[in-house]
Amino acid sequence: MSTQFQYVQSYAAMVRAYLAAFPEDEAVARSVGGDFEHFGVLEHSILRQFGLKPTSSVIDVGCGSGRLTSQLTRYPKLSYLGLDVVPELLDYNRRKAARPDFKLELIAGNSIPAPDASADFVTYFSVFTHLLHEESYAYLEQTHRVLKPGGRVIFSFFEFAVEGLWGVFEGNVDWVRKRSFLGHINVFMHAADLRIWARRLGFKVIAFKRGDLPAIKVTEATATEKVQVGLHMLGQSFCVLEKPRPGEAAS
Template sequence: MKIPDFLKSYSKQTKELLKFNDEKKAMSLAVGGDFEAVGLLEYYLLIQQGLKPVDTVVDVGCGSGRLASQLRSYLSGLYVGIDVVPELFQYAESICSRPDWKFYAAPGLKIPEPDNSADFICFFSVFTHLLHEETFQYLEDARRVIKPNGKIIFSYLEFAIPSHWFIFKNSLIDQRPDKVLNQFVSRDAIQAWTEHLNLSVMEINDGDKPHINLSGQVVRWDDGREMRGKGNLGQSVCVLMKR
């Protein structure tokens, strides 16, 4: 089976969405919908992990700005948003209106930021669309960029979570040659990667169990569902720290 080219797949998908929808809706659909709900959950996840206003955040696969739009009033420090699709990160830059922040195209599997410069590096729904070798390369460079005791946070799909099965099943059905790759990651793979990269696994949270403290905020999904008290992204979440 031919492995889909994630750059071509996402670029084509974004252009098609912009053709048939207004910009705001297209930019939400391009990152899977639920723009505000997912952004809030990512925001509160970082707060729970100790994000301070003065910190530096690198958001790999920033998309159209779900996380960035939630951070714009909280974060006084530097935010760096990178993505492979120009239409997405340019939209994120426009809605944030933070001239002190940086948005630019992701150059392959590297993070072009200085060594030991970031307090948090996020990969939300990024490794879900990469080969395992590509994920390892990204983590390798993230270890270079993250500060000592800084955190690398990523979401991922795994067969251990029953609710993730429908994604795998739909991938079997979808025979398009340019479909977006849906990759699953096992916890033993995470353990092997972190051992070879000298990273520590701080915690792993099941995607189907509430684990994000919402601090009184009600998170409303596009389908009308509400999360109160604690929420979850759907994808599992892993938190790493440099040893």
């Protein structure tokens, strides 16, 4: 029996199919969905908005091609661990985005190879969108372990309340209708349920932001020519949870 979940294999298979059909940059862009710089700037801006410091230690689970990685190389004292299940994406990240001292590791899924209470931030951008709820929950248990007290986890998710995400769901339904599953799973979550998860896992809820509202502050510090200063939306919703400090209550 395989030691990897079907959806880990399906993500890797999708990346390999794109690499066989397109030039590398295009194949990788298709594999992670969307523009490298645009999403990198938005992800970096979210981290800054929710407390990133130049000396933070960041674990980026499902780091992929390095959209966030590349934005974080500007902080000489920041420590970074990027984890992913697809070797080809890690290899691209290593060549095109990461700094030599940034660590990039291949994982089998569901485990975070980091000591207890060692991270200021753990991120999952567009990762829980492709996992079963049980796997995301297990990742959040691990996240609680590796975060320092006061450390934060940021993850994005698909939710039905965001009209623009219905196309993703309708695509899933179409796969079922035609019995032709050509990609990876796309999973929806609900903010109300995630509040229950936060309570059970012992996190404090810091923020829920809908993907269709301009909730991301791109500042002088994070803007580029392509992604300018102002309020932007991610498309996906996102959530910020915090591991309480000793004596502090969870949600």
